[in-house]
Amino acid sequence: MEDQSFSKSMTYAPGLPEGATFYSAHKKRVTSEAVERAAEKALAERGVQIDDIAEIVFDLQKPFMSGLTKALCVENVKAVLAKRELQHAILVGIELDRFAEKKMLSEPLQSLVDQDEGLFGVDETIALGAVSSFGSIAATTFGYLDKVKPKIIGKVDLAKGGRVNTFLDDLIASIAADASSRLAHRVRDDEEKRAAQSHRK
Amino acid sequence: MEDQSFSKSMTYAPGLPEGATFYSAHKKRVTSEAVERAAEKALAERGVQIDDIAEIVFDLQKPFMSGLTKALCVENVKAVLAKRELQHAILVGIELDRFAEKKMLSEPLQSLVDQDEGLFGVDETIALGAVSSFGSIAATTFGYLDKVKPKIIGKVDLAKGGRVNTFLDDLIASIAADASSRLAHRVRDDEEKRAAQSHRK
Amino acid sequence: MEDQSFSKSMTYAPGLPEGATFYSAHKKRVTSEAVERAAEKALAERGVQIDDIAEIVFDLQKPFMSGLTKALCVENVKAVLAKRELQHAILVGIELDRFAEKKMLSEPLQSLVDQDEGLFGVDETIALGAVSSFGSIAATTFGYLDKVKPKIIGKVDLAKGGRVNTFLDDLIASIAADASSRLAHRVRDDEEKRAAQSHRK
Amino acid sequence: MEDQSFSKSMTYAPGLPEGATFYSAHKKRVTSEAVERAAEKALAERGVQIDDIAEIVFDLQKPFMSGLTKALCVENVKAVLAKRELQHAILVGIELDRFAEKKMLSEPLQSLVDQDEGLFGVDETIALGAVSSFGSIAATTFGYLDKVKPKIIGKVDLAKGGRVNTFLDDLIASIAADASSRLAHRVRDDEEKRAAQSHRK
Numbered sequence: 001m002e003d004q005s006f007s008k009s010m011t012y013a014p015g016l017p018e019g020a021t022f023y024s025a026h027k028k029r030v031t032s033e034a035v036e037r038a039a040e041k042a043l044a045e046r047g048v049q050i051d052d053i054a055e056i057v058f059d060l061q062k063p064f065m066s067g068l069t070k071a072l073c074v075e076n077v078k079a080v081l082a083k084r085e086l087q088h089a090i091l092v093g094i095e096l097d098r099f100a101e102k103k104m105l106s107e108p109l110q111s112l113v114d115q116d117e118g119l120f121g122v123d124e125t126i127a128l129g130a131v132s133s134f135g136s137i138a139a140t141t142f143g144y145l146d147k148v149k150p151k152i153i154g155k156v157d158l159a160k161g162g163r164v165n166t167f168l169d170d171l172i173a174s175i176a177a178d179a180s181s182r183l184a185h186r187v188r189d190d191e192e193k194r195a196a197q198s199h200r201k
Numbered sequence: 202m203e204d205q206s207f208s209k210s211m212t213y214a215p216g217l218p219e220g221a222t223f224y225s226a227h228k229k230r231v232t233s234e235a236v237e238r239a240a241e242k243a244l245a246e247r248g249v250q251i252d253d254i255a256e257i258v259f260d261l262q263k264p265f266m267s268g269l270t271k272a273l274c275v276e277n278v279k280a281v282l283a284k285r286e287l288q289h290a291i292l293v294g295i296e297l298d299r300f301a302e303k304k305m306l307s308e309p310l311q312s313l314v315d316q317d318e319g320l321f322g323v324d325e326t327i328a329l330g331a332v333s334s335f336g337s338i339a340a341t342t343f344g345y346l347d348k349v350k351p352k353i354i355g356k357v358d359l360a361k362g363g364r365v366n367t368f369l370d371d372l373i374a375s376i377a378a379d380a381s382s383r384l385a386h387r388v389r390d391d392e393e394k395r396a397a398q399s400h401r402k
Numbered sequence: 403m404e405d406q407s408f409s410k411s412m413t414y415a416p417g418l419p420e421g422a423t424f425y426s427a428h429k430k431r432v433t434s435e436a437v438e439r440a441a442e443k444a445l446a447e448r449g450v451q452i453d454d455i456a457e458i459v460f461d462l463q464k465p466f467m468s469g470l471t472k473a474l475c476v477e478n479v480k481a482v483l484a485k486r487e488l489q490h491a492i493l494v495g496i497e498l499d500r501f502a503e504k505k506m507l508s509e510p511l512q513s514l515v516d517q518d519e520g521l522f523g524v525d526e527t528i529a530l531g532a533v534s535s536f537g538s539i540a541a542t543t544f545g546y547l548d549k550v551k552p553k554i555i556g557k558v559d560l561a562k563g564g565r566v567n568t569f570l571d572d573l574i575a576s577i578a579a580d581a582s583s584r585l586a587h588r589v590r591d592d593e594e595k596r597a598a599q600s601h602r603k
Numbered sequence: 604m605e606d607q608s609f610s611k612s613m614t615y616a617p618g619l620p621e622g623a624t625f626y627s628a629h630k631k632r633v634t635s636e637a638v639e640r641a642a643e644k645a646l647a648e649r650g651v652q653i654d655d656i657a658e659i660v661f662d663l664q665k666p667f668m669s670g671l672t673k674a675l676c677v678e679n680v681k682a683v684l685a686k687r688e689l690q691h692a693i694l695v696g697i698e699l700d701r702f703a704e705k706k707m708l709s710e711p712l713q714s715l716v717d718q719d720e721g722l723f724g725v726d727e728t729i730a731l732g733a734v735s736s737f738g739s740i741a742a743t744t745f746g747y748l749d750k751v752k753p754k755i756i757g758k759v760d761l762a763k764g765g766r767v768n769t770f771l772d773d774l775i776a777s778i779a780a781d782a783s784s785r786l787a788h789r790v791r792d793d794e795e796k797r798a799a800q801s802h803r804k
Contacts, residue, residue: 203462208472231513231514231517231519232512235510236510236514239508239509239510239511261470285521285523286523286527289514289522289523290524292510292511292514293498293511293524296507296508296511297494297498300501306497307440307497308440309432309436309437309493310440310494310497311507312432313432313437313490313493318432320486321490322486322487322490322531323490323491323494323528323531326487326527326528326529326531327493327524327528327531328530329531330523330527330528330530330531331527370587388440
């Protein structure tokens with residue numbers, strides 16, 4: 001890898017002292033593209049397709065939008081999956097599920113995670129942190145999905161045969177809530193544009 | 202009021218420079234007791250009784266606790282209403298509802314609040330801020346209640362005749378979610394104590 | 403206003419029953435444009451210019467980006483001010499400051515706000531709610547600015563002569579933290595694009 | 604372990620269907636005591652003593668409280684470490700630091716964590732989630748500590764020799780912010796009690 005192509009001027013890292021560099025010769029550069037691919041691959045390996053999440057978004061928004069298509073929901077799920085904070089949350093959550101599945105976590109964390117202990121809370125925290133990127137309304141929708149567990153969320157929550165999906169179900173709820181909120185904001189913007197145009201006529 | 206009875210040593214105020222005093226002669230002292238009474242009075246004046254909220258807590262926890270009584274739910278609602286952050290949220294939210302009812306807010310805020318605009322979000326933000334004092338699980342429960350709007354929450358949400366309850370319904374959801382989370386944590390603590398005792402026998 | 407130009411199909415409002423309509427004949431339509439103009443006007447009337455906020459962003463990011471210009475900071479402040487959730491937070495916060503200034507809030511809320519009571523917290527909650535739209539790193543930056551109160555934040559915090567800026571100082575910290583986080587993410591994206599191009603050569 | 608001593612009535616687990624049981628024969632029971640001991644042990648093994656954290660609390664509150672003792676700060680740090688949500692956050696964060704140190708995380712997560720990537724954010728999310736249990740003022744203090752990194756926070760942040768403390772520094776900031784907020788609320792309560800007594804005389 002030719003890190004020499006980076007000059008020190010192309011650096012950013014909050015919290016580091018003046019003159020600190022982010023890209024440097026001894027560091028393995030992680031591109032956004034690599035993170036995005038890894039997050040989508042991790043979801044797929046755990047049995048979650050973008051279509052499954054889009055279906056939840058469709059059910060959430062259908063009552064409020066006539067003419068809503070599944071394709072528009074897919075588009076919005078893909079758009080939120082392009083967000084760094086959400087990708088990072090997915091990578092961390094699924095990694096912890098995998099370690100728990102292989103009984104590799106230290107006790108008592110292993111038991112807390114593989115039993116999906118009701119008062120654990122870190123799974124909700126990580127998912128809520130990602131969801132907050134799309135406003136308090138997305139946070140509300142997340143809470144609803146996390147309780148009701150529709151479709152793919154319920155399916156992974158009840159997975160058997162040694163599967164641990166303690167973090168995964170919350171992550172899916174987070175992605176669906178984000179996409180749903182994004183869709184609502186975009187549709188509103190479109191409405192206003194159309195309204196402005198029809199006034200001008 | 203005898204503010205002289207306070208010495209400068211009894212002061213605290215984060216963010217102020219060294220030597221700053223909170224209690225001082227020119228300031229009207231606000232006691233916690235006064236704030237607590239005001240918050241409960243505000244709720245009552247808007248038609249919300251502690252019993253109404255306890256009922257929601259009961260419905261939420263009943264499936265998981267045999268022997269749960271309404272009295273225990275009332276006790277937990279009262280306990281969370283003793284929290285400063287929640288009291289402050291109640292005072293601010295209900296004040297804004299009242300101003301909106303009297304058409305005293307400036308435009309476009311007046312329209313955003315009195316129409317309970319779907320993408321407004323500040324009502325959820327204030328309620329979520331108070332709810333976060335009881336962990337991410339309370340935040341999840343809040344989201345659920347805010348969508349489903351059971352009992353008193355739905356009742357105030359649909360209030361007619363010029364009533365504006367844009368903030369109130371979220372505040373009730375917040376109180377119920379807090380109390381529900383507090384109850385769950387306490388019951389767990391009790392279980393553990395009883396378990397420890399029965400082991401000792 | 404010709405609300406007839408809206409069909410019922412162009413509606414969205416989360417939490418309302420199926421068939422509910424947002425735009426309707428008896429409602430005064432609030433456009434995003436009107437909200438955006440109102441938020442900027444409110445800031446200006448309270449003595450806060452976009453340039454003042456951009457200066458804080460510049461100071462925050464300067465250590466990590468060589469060649470950072472003030473113009474780029476202004477651009478990012480303007481971009482975050484186009485976000486609905488932040489505009490709504492600004493309108494609510496400044497409205498409460500104004501009511502407090504005119505002694506129009508009911509007690510004990512009036513005293514809590516006009517004394518900028520250290521444990522009040524609703525001002526931070528509203529500002530943090532808006533900041534969360536830009537990730538946990540923005541929330542961290544907000545906390546820092548809220549304590550250190552550089553430049554315009556400190557200036558409004560110490561305003562005298564009956565001025566109440568209890569909410570305003572937190573709102574400015576929120577806008578600056580948002581813009582700073584947005585800038586950091588954009589610069590990273592640019593770095594990656596340039597890196598990808600230089601690899602291809 | 605004699606799980607028979609638990610009856611099905613002593614169960615609680617939010618989100619599970621009616622009749623679900625938390626304690627059951629095939630599950631390894633995790634007591635609060637075990638979790639608390641594990642969290643404190645994990646901190647100690649990473650070189651963090653309660654005294655180190657109490658020192659930060661002391662520095663934060665000293666300007667506002669005359670007569671503040673180190674012992675009172677220690678007491679408040681211990682009290683917040685008794686909170687389940689914070690213990691769980693500590694266990695998860697330190698586990699991830701350890702895996703990163705042993706190069707056991709999958710790529711690209713391994714690189715994101717062991718380089719303490721500036722825009723990662725999950726470390727702040729987990730720490731902020733725990734901090735939110737003590738109100739928005741604690742969240743503000745957390746942000747400040749996370750930027751300024753005083754004393755033990757800076758020490759672990761700059762640890763060398765293959766050490767990874769990406770999550771640990773944020774966790775310490777969270778504990779200190781929680782304890783500081785708890786202390787402020789308690790001191791206020793005490794002030795009010797003393798004031799009430801001196802009025803009665």
